Amino acid sequence: MSAKPLTAREAYQVLRDIALGVRTMRRLGEKPLTGVYSGMMSV
Numbered sequence: 145m146s147a148k149p150l151t152a153r154e155a156y157q158v159l160r161d162i163a164l165g166v167r168t169m170r171r172l173g174e175k176p177l178t179g180v181y182s183g184m185m186s187v
Contacts, residue, residue: 150158161167 158167162169
């Protein structure tokens with residue numbers, strides 16, 4: 145299963161929802177977080 149890229153508008157709406165607390169951001173990968181800035185994170 146391959147996810148299609150988000151448009152700029154869709155990305156803005158997702159990030160806005162996260163900032164407003166409407167949506168929760170979580171890591172989907174199996175690798176553990178070793179630091180706050182440890183690479184890409186799926187939203």
